[in-house]
Amino acid sequence: MSEKYRLAIFASGNGTNAEEIFKYFQNHPSIEVVLLLSNNPQAFALQRARNFGVDAKVFDRPQFKESTVVLDWLHQKKVTHVVLAGFLWLIPSYLIQAYPHHIINIHPALLPNHGGKGMYGMKVHEAVKLGGDVKTGITIHAVDDKYDEGEIIFQATCPVHADDTPEQIADKVHQLEYKHYPEVIERWVFGN
Numbered sequence: 001m002s003e004k005y006r007l008a009i010f011a012s013g014n015g016t017n018a019e020e021i022f023k024y025f026q027n028h029p030s031i032e033v034v035l036l037l038s039n040n041p042q043a044f045a046l047q048r049a050r051n052f053g054v055d056a057k058v059f060d061r062p063q064f065k066e067s068t069v070v071l072d073w074l075h076q077k078k079v080t081h082v083v084l085a086g087f088l089w090l091i092p093s094y095l096i097q098a099y100p101h102h103i104i105n106i107h108p109a110l111l112p113n114h115g116g117k118g119m120y121g122m123k124v125h126e127a128v129k130l131g132g133d134v135k136t137g138i139t140i141h142a143v144d145d146k147y148d149e150g151e152i153i154f155q156a157t158c159p160v161h162a163d164d165t166p167e168q169i170a171d172k173v174h175q176l177e178y179k180h181y182p183e184v185i186e187r188w189v190f191g192n
Contacts, residue, residue: 005031005081005189006031006077006080007031007033007035007079007081008037008073008074008079008081008082009045009082009085010038010039010082010084011036011038011043011045012045012088014044014045014086015045015048015085016177017086017181018045018048020181021033021083022048022049023182024182024185024186026052034079035055035056035074036048036057037056037070039058039060040058041058061089064092065092068094070095071094074098074099080102080189081102081103081104081189082099082103084104085181086121087105090117090146091145096143096144101142101192104140104142104153104184105148106177107140107141108136108173109128109137109173110137110138110139110155110157113131113133115148119147121170125167125173128160128166129164133160134159135158135159136157136172136173137156137158138155138156138181139154139155140152140154140155140180140184154184156179159172
């Protein structure tokens with residue numbers, strides 16, 4: 001039997017990307033989503049996980065930064081790879097050391113533009129609009145100990161028209177996320 005890869009998803013909000021990942025790997029022969037973790041007890045991502053029969057847990061800042069609770073959960077589930085899908089906290093160094101080159105993130109812009117602390121969700125799309133960018137897109141990158149600075153794995157672009165609102169830009173970027181993130185995760189897992 002081929003090796004089974006086991007994914008944990010970290011999400012802070014609605015969980016639309018997480019849901020696309022659940023769907024994509026639902027009947028995958030060698031990759032399974034086994035856990036969703038959130039720093040937000042109100043995150044709808046938790047319900048999406050439960051809808052797909054995926055175990056979901058919530059942690060607070062002390063548990064994440066100052067204890068081994070989160071790492072213990074990952075080990076209990078035999079997680080091999082960690083996927084960030086709208087997760088807003090910086091990953092602590094102990095997790096990066098436990099999963100070297102095995103943590104991936106998606107950012108809703110073309111890094112290095114519009115990245116860094118505080119750049120997430122609509123803030124990114126508003127910055128794209130204010131910056132007069134003629135294109136935007138997604139960046140999927142490895143996670144290191146800084147916001148949005150890990151090695152770029154994949155980018156996809158879409159045009160930004162002068163009359164696009166930040167909401168319209170967000171919609172275009174979401175379509176790229178849903179289309180590409182699960183496939184890129186699959187290639188990345190097999191390559192890692």
